[in-house]
Amino acid sequence: MSLEDAVARHVHDGDVVVIEGFTHLISFAAGHEIIRQRRRELTLCRLTPDLIYDQMIAAGCAKKLVFSWAGNPGVGSLHAFRRAVEGGTLELEEYSHFGMVARFSAGAARLPFWTLRDYAGTDLPKANPRIKSVTCPYTGEALATVPALNPDVTIIHAQRADAQGNAQIWGLLGVQKEAAFASTRVIVVIEELVDERVIRSDPNRTLIPAAIVTAVVVEPWGAHPSYAQGYYDRDNDFYVGWEKISRDKGELAHYLDECVYGVKSRAEYMQQQPRLMERLKAGEQRCVGVNYGF
């Protein structure tokens, strides 16, 4: 299925949408497609909104943001996000990283809440009344709780999968597994389509099984300017450059026009900037394999 079709079918106005990936494997391709298809009133959830949600906020897709750290990692601010918050046009629901991880964990286990030892002494529960507490039935102590997060659709970028969607990920795993299992629909976007035998040769590497996958999309370089371990490096220059682009509404609009609205697909996006491949292509560092024989 093409990414255009997958977004058209499975991402609707008003949906609770998750594009996960902690620095690694963030599906910018899917974010751009959602912008191109002008989805509106989305509730965007993610630990780290990162540049992709900054772009989606700037493009008017978002009604609300559920998050735990909104910055340009290692660089500075997300300026479209800041303008929206400081201007009062974006609703916020804010946790810490552990709180967001716990929300996805509860959602994935289909429990209504998750228990964590956290938030004592902080102002976070005052800012977010959905952070509550529960009393341990054994020790009597009070522990923090967060409610389950069950997105309408979660989009995961993975290194490889078979045609059914059995997806393997290595390197940083973030909360992708929990987000996918918590979700009603799951779109898996992959760098590389592989034969089922490749997946079956190393079943411990499979993070997301086809049984929970709604659509599989092959989209090489679909995570740029984020990265895919073993495929291409993070485009740090782009992250640094985003500070200047996002500070200025006009420049940001120009970026969207040129690199998002101005292309039809990720393939066109990559043709626009052919030097990316030579600059970012990954070197070789193969793992020592294992034997699954018996």
Added chain:
Amino acid sequence: MSLEDAVARHVHDGDVVVIEGFTHLISFAAGHEIIRQRRRELTLCRLTPDLIYDQMIAAGCAKKLVFSWAGNPGVGSLHAFRRAVEGGTLELEEYSHFGMVARFSAGAARLPFWTLRDYAGTDLPKANPRIKSVTCPYTGEALATVPALNPDVTIIHAQRADAQGNAQIWGLLGVQKEAAFASTRVIVVIEELVDERVIRSDPNRTLIPAAIVTAVVVEPWGAHPSYAQGYYDRDNDFYVGWEKISRDKGELAHYLDECVYGVKSRAEYMQQQPRLMERLKAGEQRCVGVNYGF
């Protein structure tokens, strides 16, 4: 460190002891060493007591058993266990598999309890008052809880580790990670000691980090008659044969005399039965590797 030293130092009379591994990677070597060192009054915890706890119960190591399924998988009963229970000489604390998994999960996360949707309509909470319930602070519904399990010592058999104890496991993972993180002390018994570079070549494969490991012991074939994926197959003949041995107290005592008390180490145990290696040695089924480059 030798297994003899590891057990002498880290397993004490009266301890809460876990030897985990779901069918796969059960450290029979450690169980036998505990029997040889005549540890007493142990609280043995494990989802499936399996033959190893049947042997430890027969040898008089156990005061109490915490478990969820006590049988000889695919064969029949654990007769030493049954004699002890039907004779009233073994204290039981019984859960379902999910309950035991949840107890280890709570212990590993250092929470006092874990929440699960389970036990409604069953007699299990009547048989075990430690199964309680909690009210969801969001939906008001009642959910089951189990208390954390934090063993004094957990013993894990792993396929390979470096000298520090960074241990990699593939194939069935059971609850080994949770049991190890829940435990005060962790003994990792391994098939193969590898250079740190092997571990570092595939960090996603590491299940137990050296930071939580108390002792590392190299003990090839230490899981027999259980198995180690990629090293040797399960000795099903032994499991089938256990039915006859364990039915009869005298035969069981004879087995312990010959194969446990009668040998000093796993190496001697293996010399006793040289045909095991040719019969059970694993074939080759290598995984397709991955690239960790960037």
Added chain:
Amino acid sequence: MMACVAARELADGEVVFVGIGLPNLACNLARRTHAPNLVLIYESGAVGATPSRLPVSIGDPALVTGSLMVCGMADVFQLFLQNGRIEVGFLGGAQVDRRGNINTTVIGDYKKPKVRLPGSGGAAEIAIHAQRILIVSKVSPRAFPERVDFLTSPGDRVAKVITDKGVLERDAQSGELVLASLYPGVEVKDVQVGWKLRSRAQLGRVEPPSSIELQLLREVLDPQRLYLGS
């Protein structure tokens, strides 16, 4: 016969939580006949296994080699079962009662058992979370009492009980097991349970195993007759 009937209960593409023995045979028979896309999930964490030999336990290494995914047991119970991803669960038991409740814990009193059975394992949560439960068990008045001695797995989601004489179903209205169909050559009076068993108004007659089913079972799936018995 029981394996064939169980196999026919499975629809193609379903996600099935499998135990060892007859349920495993039934699933693999279904995969080779009408349901090639059945997804088998074992309690041990193996997903999508295509074992190259008949597994002797749910932790058999043959279920791992060449499977689609292997995950830890916390994931099996939280992400698959409790999450509601399992469409069919197989259970057996020493006792099955009038309401489809199952006992795999003790015969007699819990504190002073006459017979100590293995216990729940995953059976309690399979019965609670799988969308549809199939019980496979030989029928007799002793094994099918009015009420189980210990309720390990609630019967609410039990759809059918596949026995060696015929198939019982859980009646939606009364909640009790009723006789739904008989195997060839079996009469109603041959199905004896510990309560007054009612029959469906339209009692079905189960088709005998086809020659293809028999051949697969006897020559491919269980040539050593580990589970087929006869």
Added chain:
Amino acid sequence: MMACVAARELADGEVVFVGIGLPNLACNLARRTHAPNLVLIYESGAVGATPSRLPVSIGDPALVTGSLMVCGMADVFQLFLQNGRIEVGFLGGAQVDRRGNINTTVIGDYKKPKVRLPGSGGAAEIAIHAQRILIVSKVSPRAFPERVDFLTSPGDRVAKVITDKGVLERDAQSGELVLASLYPGVEVKDVQVGWKLRSRAQLGRVEPPSSIELQLLREVLDPQRLYLGS
């Protein structure tokens, strides 16, 4: 200077939860001098990383390649942090107050912020679960108010605040930050905060960076001066 002082605070063999920037530099400096067995854990899930280049984010691929373990974030927060396995945690913040509380959420009112900062990230739980917190932050009356506008991370476990002028410590009795030592050439009056800062009776004087420390920082660890500034 701040990186050197932070590095010296780390004991060999400790398990450290590391952020990017100066804390990362400090840890890698410590690893190459007095603490070769420091175990670095990044929020992103990389354990025991030995990065071949200076990581530009805590999710840098260089932290993964050749690390000892990579785990999901649920494990990072539950099995490492909440489990109590982290001995030292590094934090920074837009505001640090008299009691060591940190604000990384908003300047001004939460509902109508003057400046919207990134938020907690993992800072709330690092402050609650790491056994010892080290704050690294440049000192000024604005950045060190009497009370933070928003309390993101509680100060209870703060051991030291490493600034660009000297080191503050949390006084065990009063619970407030006091001046503990000064860098070479800095006077007490140069350390300006938003409250009346008390000093330890015995005010320490920090040794300047050794030539080895300087060489490692400038030529090996951050040759491009991404984080060293000057």
